[in-house]
Amino acid sequence: MKKKIQVGVIGAGRIGKIHASNIVKNFPDVEVKAVADIYAEQVKDWAAGLGIQHVYSDYKKIIEDKEIDAVIICSSTDTHSQITIEAAQAGKHIFCEKPIDYDVDRIHQALDAVKKAGVKFQVGFNRRFDHNFKKVRELIQNGSIGELQIVKVISRDPAPPPAEYVKVSGGMFLDMTIHDFDMVRYLTGSEVTEVYTNAAVLVDKAIGEAGDVDTALISLKFKNGAIGVIDNCRQAVYGYDQRVEILGTKGGISVSNDAPTTVVLSTETAVTADKPKYFFLERYMESFETEMKEFFNSVVNDKDTVVSGIDGLKPVLIGLAAKKSYEEGRPVTLQE
Amino acid sequence: MKKKIQVGVIGAGRIGKIHASNIVKNFPDVEVKAVADIYAEQVKDWAAGLGIQHVYSDYKKIIEDKEIDAVIICSSTDTHSQITIEAAQAGKHIFCEKPIDYDVDRIHQALDAVKKAGVKFQVGFNRRFDHNFKKVRELIQNGSIGELQIVKVISRDPAPPPAEYVKVSGGMFLDMTIHDFDMVRYLTGSEVTEVYTNAAVLVDKAIGEAGDVDTALISLKFKNGAIGVIDNCRQAVYGYDQRVEILGTKGGISVSNDAPTTVVLSTETAVTADKPKYFFLERYMESFETEMKEFFNSVVNDKDTVVSGIDGLKPVLIGLAAKKSYEEGRPVTLQE
Amino acid sequence: MKKKIQVGVIGAGRIGKIHASNIVKNFPDVEVKAVADIYAEQVKDWAAGLGIQHVYSDYKKIIEDKEIDAVIICSSTDTHSQITIEAAQAGKHIFCEKPIDYDVDRIHQALDAVKKAGVKFQVGFNRRFDHNFKKVRELIQNGSIGELQIVKVISRDPAPPPAEYVKVSGGMFLDMTIHDFDMVRYLTGSEVTEVYTNAAVLVDKAIGEAGDVDTALISLKFKNGAIGVIDNCRQAVYGYDQRVEILGTKGGISVSNDAPTTVVLSTETAVTADKPKYFFLERYMESFETEMKEFFNSVVNDKDTVVSGIDGLKPVLIGLAAKKSYEEGRPVTLQE
Amino acid sequence: MKKKIQVGVIGAGRIGKIHASNIVKNFPDVEVKAVADIYAEQVKDWAAGLGIQHVYSDYKKIIEDKEIDAVIICSSTDTHSQITIEAAQAGKHIFCEKPIDYDVDRIHQALDAVKKAGVKFQVGFNRRFDHNFKKVRELIQNGSIGELQIVKVISRDPAPPPAEYVKVSGGMFLDMTIHDFDMVRYLTGSEVTEVYTNAAVLVDKAIGEAGDVDTALISLKFKNGAIGVIDNCRQAVYGYDQRVEILGTKGGISVSNDAPTTVVLSTETAVTADKPKYFFLERYMESFETEMKEFFNSVVNDKDTVVSGIDGLKPVLIGLAAKKSYEEGRPVTLQE
Incomplete structure (x- = not known):
């Protein structure tokens, strides 16, 4: 019998739990041997329920095993690059949640360590694997719409995070838009x-x-001549709004939201359909x-890996x- | 630690495998202890992959354990009622695939055995648990559309089964429409x-x-005064067509198909969207x-149980x- | 300069006014010379506004001119066949609103008179000229969906007529469904x-x-082997519901309702779109x-003419x- | 009998003909007394067909009458302001096609003349009267979506104009986007x-x-704090793309394209719907x-008037x- 791949999950917050649970359920050839979380006590029961043997408060226990x-790195962003370096030096393959870091130098250090160690490194830009966006990319790549002209990404959250979160988030462009910067590269x-950023505070003064x-509209120029705009808002009261729209010389592509059901109710007052799936857990679980x-x-x-270290670096550069651009009120080139 | 529920799956064809795999992956408190299939040799590797300990060719080994x-009964339809009786007598709870039997007397015998044994019995009318149809029922039950007037079910397969299958299927009304007879009762x-059946052979002479x-349009009258029609075809070349449409005194409800993606491609010649999800495995997996x-x-x-023995019996009566009605070219009452 | 076609409009109720006004506005080569209405006094101002010279209370003045x-016959149904005969004998071309008559013998007499006189005769089945349905027919005729299997027409009014009207209407099948009987022949x-009729009183006891x-579901068999169902209701509170859905061996066609706008409003509670265009004046004006x-x-x-006398006769036969079928609770063949 | 309003149409190209024909057909209280066009000979038959008495080659004949x-001014753009001045001085009410002029000083002169004369003056921003956009404005004004955050206009032509036309068009921003500048003000x-313009030549090198x-994405800031983007292209091969999408604090609004029919054809290969209505004549006739x-x-x-002189001026200022912004590669304020 083939030996199972042994995995350690570092950081068992929301996303760490999702990854661990997914592996346990759907990957019979992979075993989650250990989980590390600074609040080890709080995740013990959950880990036991999944049959995970070891729960550590110190991730180094995983590195040393x-x-x-x-390793699946799901800890707070400020620890990603350091853990990546240590894991790489220990010869472990690495799946790292986005972003690798807010600091470009540290990203480079992490990627250098990965390169030196020759381990696999994948960044958690999960939306690339979404059914809708994957098909958009396929249609673009097989020439269905010819040369690209206009690329639009709509990406709005259902509700704003608390101001406390915002303070440590790295800012909307690195925390939220970073997915969209990856998406435009991918598509x-x-x-x-x-980049030219037109942004404002229209949801929450805090x-x-x-x-x-x-709230932001980020205007983009691409190397291939196309232009684009990313449309972000921390709050769309009707739900998580995740769409793209592409115009090319031979056609256009658009993606609408996924909804929980296709039910339409028509009454004397209105024709009503479902709102989009609530948030990223519902929308992007697959x-x-x-x-x-x-x-x-x-x-x-x-x-x-299908999302490389460079794929982790570039969106951070665009985000910065x-x-x-927002701070200086002018278009900013990526060469500056 | 709580003892796990021990389960035996009887019949490991397509649907048996789905149930077994679902239980192993998603029910940590349930264990599939054994599988029985007359072609035991052919399912051994699959069972091992799921960690199922025992594979029998004789289902009685499960009954005797x-x-x-x-037990999860997924064997061929002609064996459902017999196995149900034996399992009930052995005091086992029963999940039985639809239909319970083509023979009404044998259904009654099976349900009697269940009743006598006091075990749980659920019939596999899975579509009741579909996100779309569940919501339709909720809207009807909460009065959103008032009193029911017209109930329409569209249920078409993407491709016809082989004539060989048709011969042993019990006929379209008991094999395919039976789901729709359940659906109209549920909704x-x-x-x-x-019942009045307007039907024809328009897909395959064989x-x-x-x-x-x-191909059939089955006109229905309901006890509550509403009227309805089920629309069946063994072949809809554009894919598995699974919709309902309801008219009530205060509104209407419609359900359209689920599609793999929401991508729309617009070119010089057409605006094109995805076909529905291919077939029942894709459409109803959840x-x-x-x-x-x-x-x-x-x-x-x-x-x-949410789908009772009576819920298993009634669609067979409607199907018969x-x-x-088709054979005699006239409306047939359920009282006859 | 070419001589204008001189026209007399007989009956200036709602539909008569629409035809007269349409001709005045959009047919520079046609002149509405006279209008006849038993309530001549009440239509005088309207006629003057359109520049129509003569308003008679007796339609014979038009026949004699x-x-x-x-002539455009828009008077009450019971007068259609008689006026048709007189107009034909006077050598006038005839546009006659539907139905020609409720009495099959009188229809034959009218059509005989038309034939003898050699005048043009067109029946007012306007829905054949609707943008949506015209395209459905084109797709069927050009083979886009292969051989027909299932033909469905949904035709529901936004609100029931007064019981007074119902009494003189000829009954739902000849008053309302007649359009749909024409539609299935056309498509x-x-x-x-x-024909087998499954019908009930679910809207208004009166x-x-x-x-x-x-409320009715009328199951149909066609000479070409296809089967069909017409779905009628005197009241759909969400508005005028006018759709068709066709299944063929190579594909399916569906038509959804026209709406006043394409605006979709998404709020915290729902995603809301327009109801269908209100009623036949809004929906079918074109x-x-x-x-x-x-x-x-x-x-x-x-x-x-594109809607012949036979096209006027057949839907009456199907309606009867x-x-x-409804009265006798059994399928009725058109040969009986 | 009330005296009819007497109208002169100046310029009988495509849009002049539409206005004249509309007035003749649909405005019984208005008479098109005369048409002026520098190619009078070419429009004579058309005018006769509509019953217009006088056809002049010199528009001054209309001014002097x-x-x-x-007057309805539909001549070439470079003549609009001059004719406006003359018509105002002659005391005539003025409907003037957009734009009033490419030169801001001349617009001011025209508006001054209008003001001095006290005549009515309306600019031909017809899209304000479109069923879809009118409803969007209503929903915004009645507070359905709260405070505005993001305003998006998609406006793409089906095919590019000839380069010859482009040369005299005033440039895309004044010729095409000007409608969208008006739309964002209206909505x-x-x-x-x-304004910040991100634009390129991606359709036709000529x-x-x-x-x-x-091809352009024009990023906008509004006085009320909202941000927006207009998306233009001279060519969308799938047809005339005319949509808006608005996000507010209480909801979102979107408008999709009008299509010739609602027919959907589903085959083995695809689910296909109509392309949008072809171009502005089809889309905006109403x-x-x-x-x-x-x-x-x-x-x-x-x-x-509902579209005032200021409404004619402002879009020109935004266009300039x-x-x-495009020429200097930087955001440009309207105050500069």
Whole structure:
């Protein structure tokens, strides 16, 4: 019988739990041997329920465990690059939640460590594995709409996070838009060359007081000549709004939201349909499983990961440019 | 630690495998202790992969196993009632795939045995647990559309079964429409009182030669005064068509198909969207899990099952009336 | 300069006014010379506003006017056949609102008179000229969906007529469903051979007391082997519901309702769209103009009309069969 | 009998013909007494067909006609302001096609002349009268979506104009986007304060060689704090794309395209719907009639016009700022 891949999950918050649970349920050839969380006591029962043997408060226990082949890094963002470096040096394959870091130098250090160690490294841009967006990319790549002209991403949360969260989030562009920066790279297969940010505080003054914005239109230029705009808001009261719309010389593509049901109720007053699926857990659950499948596929078959270190770095660079553009009120090139 | 419910799966064809796999993955408190299939040799590897300890060719081994609390009957239809009787007599809770039997007397015998033994019994009308149809029922029950007037079910398969299958299927009304007979009972909360079948062989002559039809409009009268029509076809080339449409005195409800993605491609020639999800495995996978959850909930909490023995019997009675109506070219009442 | 076609409009109720106004506005080569209405006094101002010279209380003045080339018969149904006969004998081309008559013998007499006189005769089945349904027929005729299997027409009014109207209407099948009987003939290019009516009084008891039904599912068999069902209700509170749905061996066609706008409002509670266009004036206005255009085209270019006398007769025959089926509770063939 | 309003139409190209024909057909209280066109000979037959008495090659004949109450200015853009001045001085009410002029000083001169003369003046921003956009504005104004946050206009032509046209068009921002600049003012009820243009030549190099762009994303800031983006392209191969999408604190509004039919064809390969209505004549025909109705309503009832001189000026100012932004690669405020 084939030996199972042994995995350690570092950070058992919301996303860490999702990944651990997905692996236990759906990956018979993978075993979650250990979980590390600074609040180890609080995750014990949950881990036991999944049959995970070890729960540590110190992630280093996982790094030091020679039997563990791969780590899933789901701890707070400020620890990602450091843990990546340590895990790489210990020869472990790495799945790292986004963003790798808010600091570009530290990202480079982490990626250097990965390169040196020759381990697999995948960043958690799960939306690439979403059924809708995957098909958009396929249609673009197979030439269905010709050359790209306009790329639009709509990405709005159902409700704003607390101001406390906003303060440590790295700002909307690195916390929320970063997914969309990845999405435009993924869809277009091209790099962003210039960014202009038109943003405002229109949802919650506390977000403004925390030094951030909550509503933005980020205008983009791409290397391949196309132009684009990302549309973000921390609050869309009708629910999680996740769409893209692409115009090319031979056609257009649009994606509408997924809804819980297709039921339409028509009464004397209105024709009513479902709101979109509530938030990312409902909307993207399938993609969390698929990205993990791709990661283990890379590990087992010694293939390149489908979301590389560079794919982790670039959205951070675009995010920093978007922030600068907002602060300076001018278009900012990615070369600056 | 709480003792796990021990389960035996009888019949490991397509649907048996789905149930077994669902239980293993998603029910940590349930254990599939054994599987029985007349082709035991062919299912061994699959069972091992799921960690199922025992694979028998004779289902009686499961019936005789005192540790087994419940059976999931997924064998061929002609064996359902017999196994139900034996399992009931052995004191096991029973989840039985639809239909219970093609023979009304044998259904009664099976239900009598269940009643006598006091075990739980649930029939596999999984579509009741579908997200779309569940919401339709909720809207009807909460009075959103007032009194029911017209109930329409559209239920078409993507491709016809082989004529060989048709011959042993019990005929379209008991094999395919039976789901829809259950659906109208579930949605309306009322009983069918009269049936008129308008049917033809329009897909495949071999189906006609096998003594069956492949296309039908089955007109219904309900006890609550509403009227309805079920629309069946063994072949809709654009895919599995599963919709309902209800008219009431205060409004209407409609359900459209689920599609793999929401992507729309617009080109010089057309605006194109996805076809429906391909077939019942793609379309109803979630409902197979939910019905099982409800079954174990009934077992553990000693509650009535949500799809009772009567719910298993009635659609067979309607199906037989539909068949008679077709054969005699006249409306047939359920009282006859 | 070419001589204008001179027209007399007989009956200036709602539909008569629509036709007269359409001709005045959109047919520069046609002149409405006279209008006849038993309430001549009440339509005088309206006629003057359109520049119509003569308003008579007796339609015979129009029949006797040698200058008048064609009549548009919009009077009450019981007068259609008589006026048709007189107009034909006077050599006038005839556009006659539906139905020609409730009495089959009188229809035959009228059609005989038309034939003998060699005048053009078109029946007012305007829905044939609707943008949606015209395209459905084109797709069927060009083979887009192969051989027809299932034909469904949904046709529901937003609100029931007063019981007073119902009493003189000829009954729902001849008053309302007659449009749908024409539609299935138009769409399929085939004849109805058998009818089974499943109907009830579910909207307004007064309609039942007037001897009529208000909700019906009329099951159909066609000469080409296809089967179908017409779905009627005198009241759909969400508005005028006018759809068709066709299944063929190579595909399916569906038509949804036209709405006043495409605006969708999404709020915290719901995603809301427009109800359908309110009633036939809003929904079918364009088709009233088009049918008139086709009529004058037949007159001017001496072509067969696009809705012939037979097309006027057949739906009445189907309607009478539908009525009989309802009364006798059995399928009725059109040959009986 | 009330005296009819006498109208002169100046310029009988495509849009002039539409207005003249609309008035003749639908405004019984208005008479098109004369048409002026520099190619008088070419429009003679068309005018005769509509019963228009006079066709002049010199528009001054209309200005000098004391009986004429109002002029409809549909001549080439470079003549609008001059004719406006002359018509105002002659005391005639004025409906003027957009834009009033490409030169801001000349617009001011025209508006001054209008003011001095006290005549009515309406600019041809017909899209304000479109069923879809009118409803969007209503929903915004009645508070359905709370405070505005993001305003998006999608406005794409089905096919690019010839480069010859582009050269004299005033450039995309003044020729095409000007409608969208008006739309955002109309929808938001707020003024644009800053513009940033992200544009490119992606459709036709000849357009670039003519000194223009063909694809643009124009980022906007509004006085009320909202932000917005207009999305333009000279070519959307799938047809005329005319949509808006608004996000507010209490909800979102979206408008999709109008299509010729609601027919959906589902086959083995795809689910296909109609492309949008082809171009502005098909899409906006109704609005041309409605804007005229509003104009005559202002004239007859001595009310302010619904699209004022300021409404004609502002979009030109925004267009010029958009052009400057593109040329200088920076955001441009409307105050500069």
